[in-house]
Amino acid sequence: MALPPPDPQFVLRGTGAAVHTIHFSCRGEESHVPVLFSGSENGFIHVWNLKTHRVDTALDGHGRKSVYCVETMGGKDRLLSQGRDQRICLWDLAGGRTSVVDSVFxxxxxxxxxxxxxxxxxxxxxxxxxxxxxxxxxxxxxxxxxxxxxxxxxxxxxxxxxxxxxxxxxxxxxxxxxxxxxxxxxxxxxxxxxxxxxxxxxxxxxxxxLDFDSEKAKGISGSSEKVLSIWSLNEQQNLQVCKTHSLVNAGVSDITIRPDKKILATAGWDHRIRIFGWKKMKPLAVLDYHTATVNCVSFSDHKNPSERLLAAGSRDHRISIWSIYAQT
Structure with missing residues (x-):
């Protein structure tokens, strides 16, 4: 019999707007505090301390226009963000700084x-x-x-x-x-x-x-339809459809394959996060917590597998944090 789906390990509240993008930075020295960056519809980027579950810093660099991409560049002190103000900002966060050092229009x-x-x-x-x-x-x-x-x-x-x-x-x-x-x-x-x-x-x-596994030369994509498409790349670098996987409800906002290539997560318009085995697309769990569209999903980069987490950001202004590693 299948195990019942878990509850979130914890929930981050306080963005004040729909969450469109999330990105972990959890590697580093022993003293390094793991953080999660989130970008919201109100133009703020929040830097969440994953030990205290609170915001350490709120960054405002996109003229209060929605932020829909955040990425680190080699560590949590160098951040890239992209907003609906048509700007990509490069941030210097070292030593408590909160400054945009460069931008691309x-x-x-x-x-x-x-x-x-x-x-x-x-x-x-x-x-x-x-x-x-x-x-x-x-x-x-x-x-x-x-x-x-x-x-x-x-x-x-x-x-x-x-x-x-x-x-x-x-x-x-x-x-x-x-x-x-x-x-x-x-x-x-x-x-x-x-x-x-x-x-x-x-x-x-x-x-x-879409996401892509370069080791297996295999990728996956989602759309507004009730289907995930799994495709591969042969040695002649031709793309080929392997198979499709039908979903119960239509609409996939985001897909991410875990760094160890064992499982993947999808963010659904039906408010749910779905977990699949990557090898055979076996459905493993449906995580049902949010009350609006899930916009983004991200796996953490902790060195220790037992500490690794899954985060999901939603239109309901909340970020759910899940520990699903014990079961996989």
Missing amino acids: TENVGFCRCSLLKVAQGRWLMAMAAKALEEVQVLELPSKTSVCTLKPEVGAKLGMPMCLKLWQLNCSSQPLLLAGYEDGSVILWNVTMGKALSQLVCHQEPLMS
Whole structure:
């Protein structure tokens, strides 16, 4: 008989608005306090202390416009945030500072989260939706040098980029980008050459989220439909649909594969978080706590597996924190 789903380990309250993005920073020295960054509709980024379950710092850098992406750059003192003010901000949080040290004006009115990839010590690639409707721009950070602009073929009618994932097989291989579009397609791009390698129609509706497991060369995507699409990349770098997984209710806001590649979590429009085994897509749990759409899910990066957590941010202004590692 299946175990009943657990309750949240704890709940973070006090954002004052819908939570659109979350990101853990839990690695570091013994004295390092694990934190969770969250971005909200009211333009604030909250830095949550996971020991006290309270906000240590509230950052205000997006003119009170919704923040829909937060990522750390090599530690909790360097933060990147993206907002509906069409700005991507780089923050210096070292020594208690709360300052924006640089920013990039995206000129894009959508809500496609940018994607970061560390390519060398102190050097990152960042992919973001560009000003032109179907285009993706790739910059190098912190220099903000343009690497390439990824333009689909004339007449492709892909619509806007909806979700992006930069990745590389290893530090010596070429960086690649998976981009999900409004027409339901996923395209694999070679960033160095600025060239599309493969295209696959995965959904009938716009992609809302995707994640990719480079070790298994397998990815997963969700849309506003009642289906998850699982696809793979063969040795010729062609995308192929493996299978689809039907959902009870329509709408997936976010998908994330746990770093150990054993399980994945989805954020549902039906207020629920679903956990699956990644190998065979076996449903493992339905976490039912929130009272509105779950917008984002994220696994923590604790070194010790027994300490690792799952967080979910919702339109109900709350962030639920779950410990599901004992069961997996």
